[in-house]
Amino acid sequence: MSHPLIDRSDDLRTLRDDGYAVGISGANLVVEDIPYVTATGTVRRDGVIVAPIVIGGDVVGAPDTHVVFFAGEMPHTRDGQPVASFGASPHAQQITPTRTTSFQFSAKPTSGQYESHTRKIRTYASYICSHATALEPDATPLTRRVVPPDDDTSPFCYLDTASARAEINMITAKLAVERVAIVGTGGTGSYVLDLVAKTPVNEIHIFDGDVFSSHNAFRAPGAASIEELRAQPYKVDYLRGRYSVLHKRIVAHPQYIDATNVGSLRGMGFVFLCIDANPAKRFIVQSLEDFGITFIDVGMGLFETNATIGGILRVTTSQADNRVTARANMSLDGSAATDLYERNIQVADLNMLNATLAVQKWKKLMGFYQDTARERHLLYTVRSNLVTTDIDHESD
Numbered sequence: 001m002s003h004p005l006i007d008r009s010d011d012l013r014t015l016r017d018d019g020y021a022v023g024i025s026g027a028n029l030v031v032e033d034i035p036y037v038t039a040t041g042t043v044r045r046d047g048v049i050v051a052p053i054v055i056g057g058d059v060v061g062a063p064d065t066h067v068v069f070f071a072g073e074m075p076h077t078r079d080g081q082p083v084a085s086f087g088a089s090p091h092a093q094q095i096t097p098t099r100t101t102s103f104q105f106s107a108k109p110t111s112g113q114y115e116s117h118t119r120k121i122r123t124y125a126s127y128i129c130s131h132a133t134a135l136e137p138d139a140t141p142l143t144r145r146v147v148p149p150d151d152d153t154s155p156f157c158y159l160d161t162a163s164a165r166a167e168i169n170m171i172t173a174k175l176a177v178e179r180v181a182i183v184g185t186g187g188t189g190s191y192v193l194d195l196v197a198k199t200p201v202n203e204i205h206i207f208d209g210d211v212f213s214s215h216n217a218f219r220a221p222g223a224a225s226i227e228e229l230r231a232q233p234y235k236v237d238y239l240r241g242r243y244s245v246l247h248k249r250i251v252a253h254p255q256y257i258d259a260t261n262v263g264s265l266r267g268m269g270f271v272f273l274c275i276d277a278n279p280a281k282r283f284i285v286q287s288l289e290d291f292g293i294t295f296i297d298v299g300m301g302l303f304e305t306n307a308t309i310g311g312i313l314r315v316t317t318s319q320a321d322n323r324v325t326a327r328a329n330m331s332l333d334g335s336a337a338t339d340l341y342e343r344n345i346q347v348a349d350l351n352m353l354n355a356t357l358a359v360q361k362w363k364k365l366m367g368f369y370q371d372t373a374r375e376r377h378l379l380y381t382v383r384s385n386l387v388t389t390d391i392d393h394e395s396d
Helices: 012-018 118-133 161-165 171-175 187-196 225-233 234-242 277-290 323-328 348-365
Strands: 020-025 028-036 043-051 067-071 087-096 099-106 179-183 203-207 250-253 269-272 295-305 308-316 378-380 384-387
Touching: 012 020, 028 118, 043 099, 043 118, 067 087, 067 118, 067 323, 118 378, 179 187, 187 203, 187 234, 187 269, 187 295, 187 348, 203 234, 234 250, 269 277, 269 348, 277 308, 295 348, 308 323, 308 348, 348 378
Parallel strands: 179 203, 179 269, 203 250, 269 295
Antiparallel strands: 020 028, 028 043, 043 067, 067 099, 087 099, 295 308, 308 378, 378 384
16 A cells, blocks of 8 residues: 555655655654664664655645654664764654654754755664664664555545644644534635635535625635636535535535425534524524534624724624523524615625634634633624624633
8 A cells, every 4th residue: 555645756755665664644754663772772663753744735845844753762872872963852742643753853964954855764764773773683664564544534635734834733633523514605604614624624514595696706715707607606516616626525505594404404513604684594593502503603784984884793602501692692583774784795804804703713612722711702893993702801
């Protein structure tokens, strides 16, 4: 077995052909079976070198850092001294749920950067393994063992290298909800999709029975061509096409939610409710409450005053213990006829902000962001940039 990233890279294939046990874990190059000498003079053969990789689509680029990480004990020389050929420092980092590194090594070449992963791994392996080989001649990193690829469980079409480089893989994994639904993919809902599609949610279900028209193009992420607008696709089909190049499992439902299909929401781990107030909304809210689903409802009210636009954005979180309060803060029965947003005013920046505030709150609920206030109702006022919440101070 192999890995497509290794197969496409002359550099990584060279390492594999050398005999190194090379694999890919997340967005890291992993070289297993590294023999090393412990502080007690014992030779171990289970060290692991982990090196971040830079990926352009499905091609691995040259190293952009000279450091590597190491899983195992601190490597020593045959004389019992810590290996001094690289600057070793303790550095605990959880790469996957089953792999944690213990040290960071820094052996910077005279050129300032390694031109290839092959040279980089060979250099570090030489520093570490030569002492083990001196004690046990058959202790070699060139085991030619085939490392099986990770299970293809990622919802992404290509690797999330940013999380690996920032060393937050396990924090990002908190967002790996099985199913998230976005009900309504207009201005705000489409930006919610834009943000959620960049998280490891396994499936993203989008619901909307409307077609994608010109006014939608001015309040959605990206840019639609005139040919796409002429085709009049459903909003959800258009957005799925846009974002399926990034996220594999976006499920489009070209329909409004009503009594006949509300059961589609029953199995969701979380729901973003991004629809205008209308007679069906109260029924949807009641159903989500009955299903025991935590959801966020967003809203926007705009008005004209003195030839300027004012208004308020709202993000309301509904959980099992605040259903009555949350419902009281939602707009359920219809917006005022004077609300400019109901007349398709184009304010993509406010749509994006409303979506950002909602997704940020969801990430707090998932434990990704710190959340000391734990507010569940937020209002943003346009004219003053004022954010008010139902909690006006941080909890102890």
